[in-house]
Amino acid sequence: MSDGIQQALNYARMMNVPFVFSSNGDGFVFHNQAIGMLGRETLISIAQQVFIYKRKASFN
Secondary structure, three states, X not given: OOOOHHHHHXXXXXXXXXXXXXXXXXXXXXXXXXXXXXXOEEEEEHHHHHHXXXXXXXXX
């Protein structure tokens, strides 16, 4: 899922943006440079997104 993250990070540096998302269609990688060296990248699969969406929908 992290293919393309380096390109996104390069653009983020040029624009002074502390975080980026990258996707290959199977999920997303969230890279946050605003926090320290640990835990910078979070992988979010499509299955996790569907679960979160359904859970939120059940509360509405």
